[in-house]
Amino acid sequence: MSQPRSTLIVPRPFPLISQPSRFVSSEELFYQLGLRQFSEMDKIRLDPPPEIAALVDVALELEDDLPPDRRPQAKEILLRRILDGREMLEEYFSLSITADGLLECLPGLLDGYTPDLHRLPQFLMRLGACVSLVADLFSRTR
Numbered sequence: 001m002s003q004p005r006s007t008l009i010v011p012r013p014f015p016l017i018s019q020p021s022r023f024v025s026s027e028e029l030f031y032q033l034g035l036r037q038f039s040e041m042d043k044i045r046l047d048p049p050p051e052i053a054a055l056v057d058v059a060l061e062l063e064d065d066l067p068p069d070r071r072p073q074a075k076e077i078l079l080r081r082i083l084d085g086r087e088m089l090e091e092y093f094s095l096s097i098t099a100d101g102l103l104e105c106l107p108g109l110l111d112g113y114t115p116d117l118h119r120l121p122q123f124l125m126r127l128g129a130c131v132s133l134v135a136d137l138f139s140r141t142r
Contacts (some may be wrong), residue, residue, distance in 0.1 A: 042094065042111075043107070044106045046106065049103050050102070052101045052102070052124055059121035059122050059124060078129060081128045082124065083099075094107040
């Protein structure tokens with residue numbers, strides 16, 4: 001008798017395969033979906049669009065390691081990095097941020113799935129602090 005098999009194959013160059021002894025975690029699933037849909041993601045519109053400054057404030061308040069007197073400087077750095085990279089975020093990841101700092105759209109990676117919006121402040125803080133949003137080497141403006 002053969003072992004039960006479960007296989008999930010996503011068309012395109014990055015298939016997801018689940019073997020009987022190992023399942024695909026949600027983190028791996030979204031990573032693969034992000035690769036597969038790179039620069040072609042659907043959009044989840046936020047209405048009304050929240051201010052990223054307010055979301056970053058919430059994230060900074062939750063940071064125990066950051067002294068309160070350093071939060072304004074950290075906020076300024078995070079906002080500048082996110083706003084400076086907004087064109088790339090829009091083009092590659094369908095993350096739409098207006099020039100005045102309103103978050104209009106999030107990437108929609110999986111039909112029918114709505115991300116946990118309570119985690120949005122931490123997402124934006126990590127985006128500003130941990131992701132390099134410099135101009136890509138293969139810019140279409142050459």
